[in-house]
Amino acid sequence: MAPERDSATRERSPAGATAAPRPRAPRLDQPRPPRRRFLPEWDPEAFGRLSERIARFLGTGRFIVWMTVVIIAWVVWNIAAPGHLRFDPYPFIFLTLMLSLQASYAAPLILLAQNRQDDRDRVNLEQDRKQNERSIADTEYLTREVAALRMGLGEVATRDWIRSELQDVVKELEERRRHDGHVVFPAERAERSPGRDADDR
Template identity: 80%
Template sequence: MAPEREGTRERMASGATAATRGPRARLDQPRAPRRRLLPEWDPEAFGRLSERIARFIGTGRFLVWMTVVIIVWVLWNISAPRDLRFDEYPFIFLTLALSLQASYAAPLILLAQNRQDDRSRVELEQDRKQNERSIADTEYLTREIAALRIGLGEVATRDWMRSELQDVVKELEERQNGHRPDGHHEPGVFPAERSRGRDVDDR
């Protein structure tokens, strides 16, 4: 009974240590996310927003609206009653607003350009890989076509077979008529007349 009690105590001790460790001992589960003091933001969404702003700043519509706002601003602060003027000459508030706009527009435009450069770099890399695959496929097809041409050069074509058969037929006809190609006379290959004469004599 003593060994059983010792084994039970060991199992209880191991269970207690596992319970005290808690989820830290579990390596098959991810850790809980830590709390951050700073707000989380999606850089991809911010990049898309910056591209939209930069694209709008680079249009003629933005220039027209900005010109209209500046003209209305200046005219209002010149011709409006003094109590309603909020930015009198030399228009310090307008200068501050334009400077603030320029200070934000420049980084947004740079961010949009960087994203465009990254996309262009990825597209260039993909185009380069596609060109390499196309060149490899072209070289492979060229080698295959060359091998087919070499193989077809060793195959008897229809015209070659026709010419050879015509030569054989011509040679057989000349032999049947008793004329050799070199001009000498030799007995026919198929001596039909001789066989007929012999048959007549035998009869």
């Protein structure tokens, strides 16, 4: 059976013809080859900065003043100038087209600038949140340290406590002196003790 199939395939294929190579399946361990791009490539960051500059200029009073001056000059020229010098007579269709074109480009540029500003605000907000978390952690740590110091200082004799204790001792000695007439301090007792020992002898 196998020789008959081989002979049949040989008869069907024309003489001198070679079998078409099979397309290779893409390998999963290798990256895909880059696709052809019909649009020109540009730097998104540079284009974003340019859009921000344009949007920032569109939002200034200088742009409004210049646009007003150009429109007034356009209208006055096409009304007061001689007929053969008017390039956009009433109803100023070309001026309307230019203003529509300017508005159609200004709106996406402003939206792009707003998106970039939103991204920056989001990053700043995330950084502020992390900074606040670190500040809260530092504050809690300092609070615990201060509480530990207070607890430690509560067991240490402070100057005010020693002063109050000495004042209490002085008051007590004064009361004894008033009551007994004379109070022998420990230092005087130590000085008098050798004399008493000699008398006793």
